[in-house]
Amino acid sequence: MKNIILAANWKLNKSPAETRRFFKTFFDEGKKKSFYAQIGKQFQVVFFPSTISLEATSESVKDSEVRFGGQNIYSESQGAFTGENSAKVIKELNGHYALIGHSERRQYFHESNSFLNKKIHHALKSDLIPMYCIGETLEERESGKTEAVLLAQLTEGLKEITSANGKTLVVAYEPVWAIGTGKIATADQVKETHAFVQKTLAKLDLEQTPILYGGSVKAANAQELIQIPHVSGFLVGGASLEAAAFLDLIQNSLA
Ligand code: PEP
Numbered sequence: 001m002k003n004i005i006l007a008a009n010w011k012l013n014k015s016p017a018e019t020r021r022f023f024k025t026f027f028d029e030g031k032k033k034s035f036y037a038q039i040g041k042q043f044q045v046v047f048f049p050s051t052i053s054l055e056a057t058s059e060s061v062k063d064s065e066v067r068f069g070g071q072n073i074y075s076e077s078q079g080a081f082t083g084e085n086s087a088k089v090i091k092e093l094n095g096h097y098a099l100i101g102h103s104e105r106r107q108y109f110h111e112s113n114s115f116l117n118k119k120i121h122h123a124l125k126s127d128l129i130p131m132y133c134i135g136e137t138l139e140e141r142e143s144g145k146t147e148a149v150l151l152a153q154l155t156e157g158l159k160e161i162t163s164a165n166g167k168t169l170v171v172a173y174e175p176v177w178a179i180g181t182g183k184i185a186t187a188d189q190v191k192e193t194h195a196f197v198q199k200t201l202a203k204l205d206l207e208q209t210p211i212l213y214g215g216s217v218k219a220a221n222a223q224e225l226i227q228i229p230h231v232s233g234f235l236v237g238g239a240s241l242e243a244a245a246f247l248d249l250i251q252n253s254l255a
Helices: 016-030 051-061 087-092 103-109 113-125 138-142 146-157 187-203 219-226 243-254
Strands: 004-009 043-048 067-070 097-100 129-134 170-173 211-214 233-236
Touching (some): 113 129, 113 146, 187 219
């Protein structure tokens, strides 16, 4: 069985009170599911709440095997960087992950591959697992540039990150045109692109890296997508906001 990771990106949603309510339902309902006892053993469940809800998440998941992380970190842990997020604080709250390079960070905050590389190094140094997002825009796909874009995102973003670092890394392939749009990449597109990402990671001496797929994944398409070679799980936006929908998605990903 694949070592599956199911990750929830809540973006700028859920206050601390809403976060606590979500986890109450998630655990009340989740404990009734046969897969519940396998969380953290046969597969991982990871939440990325907004920064203001990290502490509520930390408190809510503390007696479980559920993991969480920050949606973004800065490349330094402290100093005169107004408005930024600290890997050290995420670690202090018992977080395990840092989401790095989500397409919304690249698009709205102009984060480049070389800047993201600094964040990945900093996450590893801070003992957080970077979940590094890559993906092409619709224009790039339609003009035949998908592989060139992904190659640059992987080689520049993962510069001097090798398995020799002895640390863990996760890559999330998310075609930008499939994020929050309801448009899902076809099984053939996912298969072809994940094979390319896997081949590129192998060349970078990172072939053990799990590769997640993201972009309008929901309970209804999870079962088909998880069968595709080199798909090790999902990064999920919209379908992770309701506990029942996310539990269904988890269930179908394991079927
Ligand atoms: C995301 O935000 O990473 C994402 C994949 O969103 P959605 O599932 O809503 O497309």
